[in-house]
Every structure is written in structure tokens, then in C-alpha cells.
Amino acid sequence: MGAVLGKKFKVLLIDTDPQGNLTTYFGIDKKSEYKTIYDVFINGNIEDSIIKKAM
Secondary structure, eight states, rough: OOOHHHSSOOOOOOOOTTTHHHHHHTTOOOTTOOOOOOHHHHHHHGGGGGGOOOO
């Protein structure tokens, strides 16, 4: 749903799925050095976890 809306609107998608399907859909390597939602909950710093992708 977010991917479809992203074609017309700016959307914020948060992948909280343990399998990381949204992350995979956007071509982001799940084993990369990016911070996860876990890091946001523990450290409270969301800026380090944001990955901007244009559709």
C-alpha cells in the first residue's frame, strides 16, 4: 500500500516486520550497516535510521 501511495504522495514507511519484507522490496540489504527500528526504540534517535529512497 505504501509503495503505491509513494508514487503520488510523500509517505513514511516503517518496516517493523522481523522478515524485513519492506526493506527487501526497496532493494536495501538487510545485512547493511543501517540502524534498525530496534535502535530507535533503544536509543530514541530516529534520524540515524531514516533511509531516503525515491520511487
